[in-house]
Amino acid sequence: MSDSRTGADSRMSTTIDVTVPHPARVYDYLLGGRDHYPPDRTLGAAIIADVPDVQVAARANRAFLGRAVRCLVSEWGITQFLDIGTGIPTAGNTHEVAQALDPAARVVYVDHDPIVMVHARALLKGTPQGRTAFIHADLRDPESILTDPAFTANLDPARPVAIMLVAIMMYILDTDGPQAIVARLLDAVPAGSCVVITHLTGDANLRGVLRIVELGRRSGLEQCARNRAEFESLFAGTELVAPGIAPVSAWRSDLAGTTEVDRAGAADSALLWAGVGRKC
Template sequence: MPDSRSQSTAALPTRIDTSVAHEARVYDYWLGGKDNYPADRALADAIATHIPAIRTMARANRAFLGRAVRYLTAEAGIDQFLDIGTGIPTAGNTHEVAQRLNPAARVVYVDNDPIVLAHARALMSSKPQGKTSFIHADLHDPGAILRDQALGATLDLTQPIAIMLVAIMMYFRDEDDPHGIIANLLDVVPSGSYLVITHPTADFDERAMARVVASAEQAGITFHPRSRAETESLFAGTEIVEPGVVPVVTWRPDGEAADPESAWYWAGIGRKP
């Protein structure tokens, strides 16, 4: 099985600091994972006091990832994925979903958490026909991702690629230039590529989300929810596919859609013309 692993940003820590919460480990805790520590659980539980259904919402966001990858692979014909903000490996990772439909699908994973780096081998347990790699990098420096040799060694940048930004852009304030970061990524992929975004929002309960923001910031984690219009603006340079930017549980559901307000995320997919 061909694979590769690269740490593209020397400044990123490779030692796991269990004394401070990390967003990937908080998310892992909500999903029922075991790769989390007291600081992560404390923040996750604090947020759950403001949003009791947060675990259900996290699972709904994860379920969307599977539906999006299935759509892109089976209907849009995409066989290459750049999954940024990968998170700790769990069931239904991007390469697992894609390679069930197309064993030759290729995936590059990117994350800044050293615990994800430690689990990179699990992320690269690919089908023999496919290929996966892991880049230890931070999206705040998209150039580090784009310069990494693992990117070009795994993906053919002349062919369409799906850029997966699932539950990551909330860690960027407006002054971090999220639009510019996304534009940098889109600039290097050809026409016919796709952009996938989910984003937490205060549109459904402004007061509760404000308390979540305060809890995250107190723990040293930037958390910036965005409105539907603000989330739609992140798709600049793409044509948003049906059904548009919608509540995450209503984006092409497998069965009857749940209550649209049961998970406070906007979700959408855009195609680069």
């Protein structure tokens, strides 16, 4: 039976601030969505003007999410997902991909942006056999996620869980303790679980990526790029699933689907690393 309960931490603000850009809304703009405001469009347009490949990277990142979910369901038998940094709903959400393969798949979404919470009803339309839920929480406080009733009610702690951290860890600065955050999430799930991460990197286009970071900082949006070694450190305690660390569009390109999202992300993008680690 579908469970569409929505968890919410009373400490989290539910006020939508449209005076400053927000990652979910800027990402939506880069993907060609409609749920953004003037500050989001201003920052997005400035980034595109300086680094045109960023739109290809955004689409490639979205296409990667679909391939990763297909891999986890079809090849590893994982049917439970904790998708943190959900973003604004668009085509190919995690539950849509997973439940197309296994209608009983369970997905819990997490985001700290109130506008994503407003769109939660769209996210929560899953199959009758599966479960979908939403938690309003911040990744910087993993305990608020792991102790939320929506987490404990919808994910079976005895079965493997895929922790989706797609294009979110770049907003977790070194001072936030990114490795400790990932480690805490992995501690809460059993062996056989996986963590899926993509991350902004300057390894191939340092000038462009530094410009993205600087433009964001000027607008009050803090993010960081990490090189391959720094990115790989986020997978501590796991075994990387083949093909290991790869540019986001190159990771398991054989699993590409046939939707517009999949086709749009087919072009190579070197702005993002991607990887999947399996807890042993």
